[in-house]
Amino acid sequence: MSSKEEIVRIGGKDVQLFTGGDGPPLLYLHGAGMFRWMPVHDRLAARRRVYLPVHPGFGASQGLEEIEAMDDLVFHTLDVMDALGLPRADVVGLSLGGWLAAELAVRHPERVQRLVLVDAAGTRVPGVERPDLFLAPAPKARELLFADPTSALATSLIPDVPPPERMEMALRGREAAARLLWNTHVQYRKLTSRLGRIKAPTLIVWGAQDRLLPLALGEAYHRGIAGSTMTVIEHCGHLPPFEQPERFAETVLSFLAR
Amino acid sequence: MQFVCFHLMPWPYLPDDFEQRHESAWLTVPNSLYDARRGHQLYRDYLDQLVAAEGLGFDVIGVNEHHQNAYGLMPSPNLMASALIQRTSRIKVLVLGNALPLYDHPQRVAEELAMLDVMSAGRLIAGMVVGLGVEAFSYEVNPTFVRERYREAHELIIRAWTEPGPFHFEGKHYDFRWVNVWPRPYQQPHPPIWIPGSGSMETIRFVAERKYPWIALPYSQFEVMKEHFDMLREYAASRGEEVPAERVGWPCMIYVAETDEQARREFEPHFWYLAKKLLRLPREYMFPPGHTSIQSQLRPGHAKRKFISLLSSWKEAEDGLYAIVGSPETVRQKMREGIKQAGCGIIQGIFQVGSLPHDLTLKNMTLFAREVMPALRAEFGSDSPRTTYSIT
Numbered sequence: 300m301s302s303k304e305e306i307v308r309i310g311g312k313d314v315q316l317f318t319g320g321d322g323p324p325l326l327y328l329h330g331a332g333m334f335r336w337m338p339v340h341d342r343l344a345a346r347r348r349v350y351l352p353v354h355p356g357f358g359a360s361q362g363l364e365e366i367e368a369m370d371d372l373v374f375h376t377l378d379v380m381d382a383l384g385l386p387r388a389d390v391v392g393l394s395l396g397g398w399l400a401a402e403l404a405v406r407h408p409e410r411v412q413r414l415v416l417v418d419a420a421g422t423r424v425p426g427v428e429r430p431d432l433f434l435a436p437a438p439k440a441r442e443l444l445f446a447d448p449t450s451a452l453a454t455s456l457i458p459d460v461p462p463p464e465r466m467e468m469a470l471r472g473r474e475a476a477a478r479l480l481w482n483t484h485v486q487y488r489k490l491t492s493r494l495g496r497i498k499a500p501t502l503i504v505w506g507a508q509d510r511l512l513p514l515a516l517g518e519a520y521h522r523g524i525a526g527s528t529m530t531v532i533e534h535c536g537h538l539p540p541f542e543q544p545e546r547f548a549e550t551v552l553s554f555l556a557r
Numbered sequence: 558m559q560f561v562c563f564h565l566m567p568w569p570y571l572p573d574d575f576e577q578r579h580e581s582a583w584l585t586v587p588n589s590l591y592d593a594r595r596g597h598q599l600y601r602d603y604l605d606q607l608v609a610a611e612g613l614g615f616d617v618i619g620v621n622e623h624h625q626n627a628y629g630l631m632p633s634p635n636l637m638a639s640a641l642i643q644r645t646s647r648i649k650v651l652v653l654g655n656a657l658p659l660y661d662h663p664q665r666v667a668e669e670l671a672m673l674d675v676m677s678a679g680r681l682i683a684g685m686v687v688g689l690g691v692e693a694f695s696y697e698v699n700p701t702f703v704r705e706r707y708r709e710a711h712e713l714i715i716r717a718w719t720e721p722g723p724f725h726f727e728g729k730h731y732d733f734r735w736v737n738v739w740p741r742p743y744q745q746p747h748p749p750i751w752i753p754g755s756g757s758m759e760t761i762r763f764v765a766e767r768k769y770p771w772i773a774l775p776y777s778q779f780e781v782m783k784e785h786f787d788m789l790r791e792y793a794a795s796r797g798e799e800v801p802a803e804r805v806g807w808p809c810m811i812y813v814a815e816t817d818e819q820a821r822r823e824f825e826p827h828f829w830y831l832a833k834k835l836l837r838l839p840r841e842y843m844f845p846p847g848h849t850s851i852q853s854q855l856r857p858g859h860a861k862r863k864f865i866s867l868l869s870s871w872k873e874a875e876d877g878l879y880a881i882v883g884s885p886e887t888v889r890q891k892m893r894e895g896i897k898q899a900g901c902g903i904i905q906g907i908f909q910v911g912s913l914p915h916d917l918t919l920k921n922m923t924l925f926a927r928e929v930m931p932a933l934r935a936e937f938g939s940d941s942p943r944t945t946y947s948i949t
Contacts, residue, residue, distance in 0.1 A: 434694065434841050467855060473846035474701055481699040 302336045302344065309382045310375070312362040315353035320344025324388045325555070326380065327351045328396030330538070331476035332444075333456065334358045339540040342548035347389070347555070352379045354396075356475030358468065363475050369486055372479065373402050380410060389555050390499075391415040393540060394512070395480060401490065401520070404497045414499040415551055418509050418537045420480065422519035423487045430511060433477060446508035446536040456541065494523030501527040502554040504547065506535035528554065558896075558937045560930055561651060561905040562610035562922065563619040563808070566603045566637075568627035569912035570595060571834045581842055582835045583626040583691045590627065599630070602915040606908070607641055609919060611648040613926035617682065618645070619905065622654025624688075624695040628835040635669045642677040649680045653753055653772070656688030658703040659696040663710035663731060664738065667717040671742045679743040683750050685711055687760070690849070691842040701847030704759055706730045718747040751806065751903075756785035756862075757853040758792075765793045765800070772806035772905055776836060776865040779878035779895060782807070784858055786899050802902030802937075807895060810880035810907045813924040817883040823917055824882050824910070825871060831911035832874075836866045880910070885928030892929065896937055904933075 302319030317336040325347040327340065334357045343349050355375060356363030366372055376399060380388065389412045392400030397419020404411040430443055437459045441448035444457065461469040479486065501524045505517035514531065521529040530550050532539050539547040571582065571590065579586055607618040620637040623629040631637050634654035641650050652673070655666045674681040687707050693700040709728040713736065716726065722737030742748055753772040754760035764771040771789055773782045786805055793800045810828070814820035844854070853859065868874050875882070881891045892904070908925065909918040 431694075433845055436839060436841055467851060470846070470851045470854060474851070477699065477846035478701045481693075481701070482697050 302340065302349075304336070306359060307382065310362075310378050312355065312365075313360060314355075314362075314379060314382075315357075315359040317351040317353075318349065320347055320349050322347040323555075324383075324385055325349050326383075326385065326388045326390045328376070328390065328392035328399050329354065329357075330394030330396050331357075331472065331480060332394075333538070333541065334472065337541060337544075339544035339548055342544060343391075343551065346552050350383055350385070350388075352376075352383075354399075354475065356478065357472050363478060366475075366478055369398065369402050369479060370406075372399055373406060376403060377407065377410065386410070387412050389413045389415070391417065391551060392419060393417040394537065395420055395476065397421065398490075401494070401497070404499055404501075405490065405493045406496075408496065408498040411497075411499040413555055414497065414501040415504060415554065416501065416517075416520055417504045417539055417547075418506055418512055418517065419503075419520060420483065420512060421487055421490045422516045422523070423484065423491050424515050424519050427513060427515045429483070429516075432511060433473075433481070443511040444537045445542055446506065446534050447542075450542075452541060456538075491519055491523060494520065495525065497524045500557075502551070503527055503529040504539055504550060505529070505531050506537055506539050506542065507531050507533045508535060509537040511537045558934055559616040559803070559903045560614075560933075561617040561619050561806075561903060562607060562613075562615040563621075563651070563653075563905045563907050564603055564607055564909060565621065565628065565907065566599070566630045567831065567835055567909075567911060568596075568630060569599070569830070569914075571627055571830075575834050576837060579837070581691075581837050581839060582628055583838055583842060584694055586625075586627055596630065602918075603909065604637070604640055604644070606915070606918050606922065608644045609922060610926075611645045613922055614930065615648060615926065617649040617651050619651035619653055619682075621652075621684075622656050622686065622688075624656075624659075624692050626691075626835075635673060638673050638681070639676065642673060642680065645680075647680075649682055650677060651682040651684060651751060653684035653751065654686060655684070656686050656692060657710035657714075658706035659688055659692060659698055660710070661731075663713050664717060664733060664736065666710070667714040667738050668740075670714075670748065671718065671738055671740050674742040674744055674748050675740050677743070679748075681742075681744070681748045683748045684753065685714070685750060686753060687848075689843070690845045691838065693845050693848055694842070699847075700845040702730065703848055704850075708763070715747060718742050753806075753808075754785075755849075756781070756788070756858075757849050758788070758856070759850055759853065761785070761789050761792055764804075765789055765796065765798070768798075768804065770804040770806055770903060772808055772903065775808035775810060775905075775907065776879070777862045777877075779898075781858065781862045783898055786901070790900070802900055805899060805901040806903035806905050807899045807901040808905040808907065809878075809892075809895070810910050811888065811892075811925055811929075812880065812882045812908070812910070812913075812921050813885055813888045813929060814921070815884065815924075817887050820883045820887075821871070824880070824913070827911035827913040828874065828880055828882075829911070832865045832868055832879075835911060836864070838864075838866065885924060888925070888929050889932050892933060893936065896933065902937075 353360040397416040398421035441453045445453040620634045622634040717738045812824040
């Protein structure tokens with residue numbers, strides 16, 4: 300499977316974009332830690348045309364200075380959809396990208412055909428602790444993110460120290476993530492009560508062992524979005540697309556094909 | 558040459574097994590380890606030490622601001638400055654807070670500092686700090702905005718002190734329709750401003766452009782600190798300006814005793830208490846995203862720096878000049894050399910370190926003031942002649 304990586308100019312800014320596959324469009328909104336084409340995207344691209352735009356401040360994308368809160372990222376994503384010629388698309392979002400996808404569907408339901416929220420940030424449930432990933436050294440971060448923190452996958456995605464050639468990108472990514480994910484209790488305040496506005500058929504996918512955003516936060520999405528389906532993936536932490544790519548791709552593709 | 562007697566007001570009673578049981582003396586350190594009765598006596602001792610500095614002939618006494626930690630018990634340095642102003646009459650009072658980005662109402666900082674300046678009849682030196690990375694966690698302030706908030710709050714405060722009020726301040730993070738500070742500062746146009754910094758280019762540029770005195774942070778090798786002073790001078794030179802010595806501050810822990818051996822014996826345990834307990838600060842606490850620019854973090858010098866908590870031997874501490882410890886003659890020699898190399902005109906001395914007790918602190922300060930300070934003043938000049946009193 301081949302994918303293409305390019306820089307496109309959108310709204311006067313560089314946006315790094317990965318695309319691959321053929322079929323109906325699928326907009327993949329990445330999370331805070333992994334913003335490149337991965338094996339799971341090949342699986343999705345076997346049946347869909349996958350667009351993976353890199354959010355401002357991450358990777359080679361510019362424009363973090365214009366992102367102060369989630370609504371800025373929503374507007375940016377609308378610009379990206381316009382530039383890609385996607386008046387409406389199936390949207391899959393992981394973690395930070397899941398929160399973005401939910402906000403997009405709440406605010407602009409006409410742009411979202413079907414919605415897939417994967418271990419998505421954004422909901423608040425009183426009493427559910429949210430561990431702080433920014434305080435976590437690498438071993439602790441692996442514990443929060445992976446069902447099996449000792450796996451080769453975990454240590455390669457979250458090395459103790461990023462290799463020198465990836466250091467700058469890693470620091471940039473952390474900064475871009477913190478812009479939106481620092482004091483989430485304030486930013487999340489309204490979303491949970493607005494979920495009823497989502498009209499798209501919705502699938503919620505959650506890793507059973509997600510220790511960063513526990514299952515209860517996924518159940519809040521499930522409760523809030525009428526008619527939504529929830530699939531819990533076993534032996535899986537916060538990142539189903541990477542820890543269980545086969546199971547994840549199957550689940551998503553069969554939902555989107557319904 | 559200005560001599561500052563600076564205090565951190567540490568908590569000296571952390572248990573022996575603290576390092577084994579706790580991740581840090583900051584943020585997550587359980588406050589059940591604090592005891593208010595002991596705390597009361599500590600405030601008395603620490604304030605007495607700073608008051609004694611006036612009688613010993615220091616030019617400035619200084620306090621700072623930190624939150625949720627055992628390292629320094631002054632979340633509000635303005636309260637400490639207020640107490641000191643009442644007990645002193647001549648000495649300048651340096652407040653090396655307030656951590657501007659932590660506050661949603663920088664007008665309050667402008668008001669309190671103006672109050673201190675008026676109460677002291679113009680003895681205030683106002684610091685303005687970004688705050689440590691860990692304090693972004695303590696106050697839940699987004700670290701990717703702290704530099705912007707700092708600059709905006711600084712501008713607001715300077716304008717509040719110097720422009721006729723009321724006026725409208727329009728910023729991105731702060732927008733106040735009514736800026737009208739009562740009282741206005743005693744010193745005109747405003748109190749002097751000193752800025753501490755860990756060597757980030759952001760702060761170095763900020764102070765050079767405004768010609769503020771810049772104080773380094775004390776917990777790395779002297780060589781690294783000196784590199785930061787050079788960066789400041791180089792940046793100023795690139796703007797066609799010079800940085801005079803009186804705008805360069807060398808912060809150092811100092812311990813003077815009768816002999817070198819005695820000095821080390823009396824001082825060393827308290828140094829390690831500071832290094833291993835109070836400054837136990839994981840990297841993630843220190844560098845939340847955005848608090849220090851990526852450019853500064855990737856600067857080759859950044860990696861060379863060895864934070865004090867990573868030291869493993871006294872020799873390493875001594876060679877790196879993490880503290881200046883010894884007989885009066887040794888301390889004179891080392892400081893003379895350091896002042897020349899740093900090109901500094903401010904010595905920010907820290908005389909109470911870690912768990913150093915009250916009596917040894919006073920002895921240290923007295924020996925320094927009598928046996929070291931006069932020689933350094935003679936060699937490097939004095940702003941104005943000072944009368945030396947004896948402590949009573």
